[in-house]
Amino acid sequence: xxxxxxxxxxxxxxxxxxxxxxxxxxxxxxxxxxxxxxxxxxxxxxxxxxxxxxxxxxxxxxxxxxxxxxxxxxxxxxxxxxxxxxxxxxxxxxxxxxxxxxxxxxxxxxxxxxxxxxxxxxxxxxxxxxxxxxxxxxxxxxxxxxxxxxxxxxxxxxxxxxxxxxxxxxxx
Numbered sequence: 001x002x003x004x005x006x007x008x009x010x011x012x013x014x015x016x017x018x019x020x021x022x023x024x025x026x027x028x029x030x031x032x033x034x035x036x037x038x039x040x041x042x043x044x045x046x047x048x049x050x051x052x053x054x055x056x057x058x059x060x061x062x063x064x065x066x067x068x069x070x071x072x073x074x075x076x077x078x079x080x081x082x083x084x085x086x087x088x089x090x091x092x093x094x095x096x097x098x099x100x101x102x103x104x105x106x107x108x109x110x111x112x113x114x115x116x117x118x119x120x121x122x123x124x125x126x127x128x129x130x131x132x133x134x135x136x137x138x139x140x141x142x143x144x145x146x147x148x149x150x151x152x153x154x155x156x157x158x159x160x161x162x163x164x165x166x167x168x169x170x171x172x
Contacts, residue, residue: 023055024063024136033103034071034078036122052131063134064126068119069142069164070096070105077118084108084115086147096142107142110164112151119164123171137168 029048031038039048048064055062071077071085073093078085086094086107096105108115126132143164144157155163 021061022063022134023058023060024065024134025051026065026136029064030066032072032075032077033067033105034075034108036066036068037125038076047130048126048132049130056131061134062132063136064130064132065136065138066122066126067105067139067142068122068137068168069108069110070139071108072103073106078106081114081118084112084118086142086145087149089148091149094145094147096139096145099139105139105142107145107147109147109151110143110160110167111155115151116163116167119167120171123168127172135168135172140164 025048029039029044030036031040044051052062052064086109088094093106096107098104108119110116110119123135126135140161144161146157150160
């Protein structure tokens with residue numbers, strides 16, 4: 001982790017060749033899509049807080065990629081809370097698309113109050129406890145996927161997306 005940061009600083013800010021102000025950690029830091037509070041233990045055995053601190057100490061803004069409305073079926077979140085996943089007419093999980101490395105994303109139901117609270121807790125932890133000041137929130141469309149079964153059937157797809165964005169903004 002620190003080797004990559006040192007190398008980036010040597011190439012960029014210290015040499016003056018690259019006007020860097022942001023260090024963003026992208027996909028792969030998490031144990032599984034959806035398990036955003038569990039960093040990959042092999043890659044980040046001490047969690048992400050030390051990385052964010054090292055980035056700040058180097059004079060850069062720490063950033064983190066995540067997909068707060070997406071998860072995969074093998075995630076702990078999907079196993080523990082199947083009722084949080086958007087469903088089609090037949091009760092099958094709604095997919096939010098196919099992504100590398102060959103994963104079908106599932107979509108969280110942002111009309112469910114427990115999902116909203118979960119997303120709020122994830123964002124608060126990443127920003128206020130781990131220290132990431134920049135979030136690259138990806139695959140937000142998952143909140144607005146067509147679904148026959150939402151927790152609150154009166155909420156439109158657009159309103160479900162608005163709820164997600166509002167939750168992220170307020171928690172950060």
